[in-house]
Amino acid sequence: MTRVTFTILEEQRALLQQSIFRDESEYAALLLCGRSRSRDAWTSEEEERIVAREIIEVPESAFIKRSPVGLTWSTAPFYQAVKRAEPQNFAVAVIHSHPAGYLRFSSADDIADKETFEIAFNRLESDRPHLSLIMTPDGRLAGRAYGPNLKPRPVDMIRVMGCRWRFTYPEVNTETARPAFDRQVRAFGQQSTLDLSRLRIGVVGCGGTGSAVAALLARIGVRHLALFDTDFIDETNLNRLHYSTRTDANLRRLKVDVLGEAIAAIGLPISVARIPHHVEDIEARDALKSCDVVFGCTDDHLGRNVLNRLAHFYFIPIIDLGLLIDPRSDGGYDAFDGRVTVVQPGSPCQVCRGLIKSDIMLGEGLRRKDPAVYEQRRRAGYVADAADPSPVVVTFTTEVATMAVNELFQRLNVFRGANGAASERVRRFDEVKEADLLPSGKSRPGCKLCDRRRYDGRGDMDPFLDTAS
Ligand SMILES: [Zn+2]
Ligand SMILES: [Zn+2]
Structure with missing residues (x-):
């Protein structure tokens, strides 16, 4: 039905x-x-x-x-x-x-x-x-x-x-949370745990941050989890990808399979949908559109752009995570930040926040669709070289994941109070000072998505998310 x-x-x-x-x-x-x-x-x-x-x-x-x-x-x-x-x-x-x-x-x-x-x-x-x-x-x-x-x-x-x-939901809610969540219910009451058991939550990108987000979501009682990632595990993942093992790397197993199996093995009631496709691919679309909330744990601009638009077309909020470690050659850091951004209508979109760059996105799109042409153009200097792998340490990816999942709690049960929602939160890990709330950015005048809001609630459209424009 x-x-x-x-x-x-x-x-x-x-x-x-x-x-x-x-x-x-x-x-x-x-x-x-x-x-x-x-x-x-x-x-x-x-x-x-x-x-x-x-x-x-x-x-x-x-x-x-x-x-x-x-x-x-x-x-x-x-x-x-x-x-x-x-x-x-x-x-x-x-x-x-x-x-x-x-x-x-x-x-x-x-x-x-x-x-x-x-x-x-x-x-x-x-x-x-x-x-x-x-x-x-x-x-x-x-x-x-x-x-x-x-x-x-x-x-x-x-x-x-x-x-x-x-x-x-229409039915009277009489279900009590299970004993496994007793301590959480003591902290937050029953409603948010019941909500979590009903929600369909997507995690896009299952690397360092994504694997930590997924593990935390499973522990707090999410029962419908969708994991999106096309990558296989290799040796370089073992230092930060939760649940990954040497055997997984040797067998080059899909990240979504390894993570999905480990989460199922916890033994809490949970159904994990494994989607080994990029969010831009049509094969990922049904799963993406059936989510109530999505965690964006991807650092590709193409994927982030799909999620950015999804938030406006379908009112599916995106909790987007980022970690930026930028060491200076003379010691110290130009940046050592963890960021959690909530993308939803009424807040600046990711393009206006400068978190999606169209030139990088074009390069990524070409590399995915036509690697040979991409390689030609890269050699000729028309598109940027793929960046070197960025610095990353598991303790910080996991801390950003925790910040993001706690933002979900805030949105469900307002534990920081009615005004405690943070549309963008940045934690500077290289400073002693505690978490900083940054002013939440601005919409670019004329942005169709977040300023003129042409697409709010538009739903299905051909092309999907009107990405031609
Ligand atoms: Zn009436
Ligand atoms: Zn915008």
């Missing part, structure tokens, strides 16, 4: 709340939403992910009757929205307020929704689902999806993504 989920930014949710809580009577609004269809990397189930893109306010004059427990309105605004949605294959979500705080659909809602979506499916060629949502005064959401049979089904997960990441 297809799983239907919905993702909205906290800023959009707050705008909607303003729009539909005007007085003590119900009110409604509409949303145009991008779509994402993918095959789940863990269950092979199909997921229809509906991503909020544009809020359409409904004028007061469109309502025929509004009361604290009911709403009658003209079908015109909805019809207009459906007309706009169709050419782009967007989904439409209808949302109304329940001022009395009832987070369930009423029998009046059942009748109204059926009529509304009948209009949609009579008109539309596509049989893909649309949504009906309700919001209570405390800002909570509940939703259901309608297909052409007009039989509603609960939305399987609602993600509200802001400084805090909130995930809700």
Whole structure:
């Protein structure tokens, strides 16, 4: 059966709340939403992910009757929205307020929704689902999806993504965390451990930082983990790649296999999807799109660029990690930094932060697609030489990994307080001073991704992530 989920930014949710809580009577609004269809990397189930893109306010004059427990309105605004949605294959979500705080659909809602979506499916060629949502005064959401049979089904997960990441599910949560996580629950309470057991988390790049991130995620109770890496283990990895052994290097085993097996052997309930493909490859796409959160542990600009765009098109936040050790010839360091950056709409993107360079990306792309041409152009001096392997030490890759996974905890349970989210955190390892929070960078004026925000919630598009532009 297809799983239907919905993702909205906290800023959009707050705008909607303003729009539909005007007085003590119900009110409604509409949303145009991008779509994402993918095959789940863990269950092979199909997921229809509906991503909020544009809020359409409904004028007061469109309502025929509004009361604290009911709403009658003209079908015109909805019809207009459906007309706009169709050419782009967007989904439409209808949302109304329940001022009395009832987070369930009423029998009046059942009748109204059926009529509304009948209009949609009579008109539309596509049989893909649309949504009906309700919001209570405390800002909570509940939703259901309608297909052409007009039989509603609960939305399987609602993600509200802001400084805090909130995930809700329709069933009442009575599951208690297992004894293995008892000490963690004593520190953080039960909710974040339960969230971790539900989330689908990707780790892109399984080297020094990636193997540490994956090991930590497994230990804190993540049950759906996807590992992305095309590389094989060799001798130079043994000093920092957690779980790697001499035998793995001799056999040149895939990093995702070695790490995946070791994590499964811990014995906690976890399913690891091993993806031996680059995130740019079509073979990696379903797994990537089925993640709720992705850790970017890759130092190639091509891969980082895919993740940067994914964060905007699909509202999948990226926790990107970096370690920069730059020794001077006279001793000392020009840089000795660990960095954790959270990429999501509302913060500067990785291009504007200067962490993705288009010339390096072009060189990497050419080397992947056409090594012979790359080699020719490199000799002729048209593309940069591949950089020497950068300095790296396992204690620091592991420390950056810990910073990154702790940022995930912050987003789930706000242990540093409501204002404790860090969109970029840099730790200077060569200074005695403790962790520094840097000002979080700026969007370049005109950046389509993070300044003009042309792609927020766009979802599926051909070409994928509109990478031609
Ligand atoms: Zn209602
Ligand atoms: Zn930008």
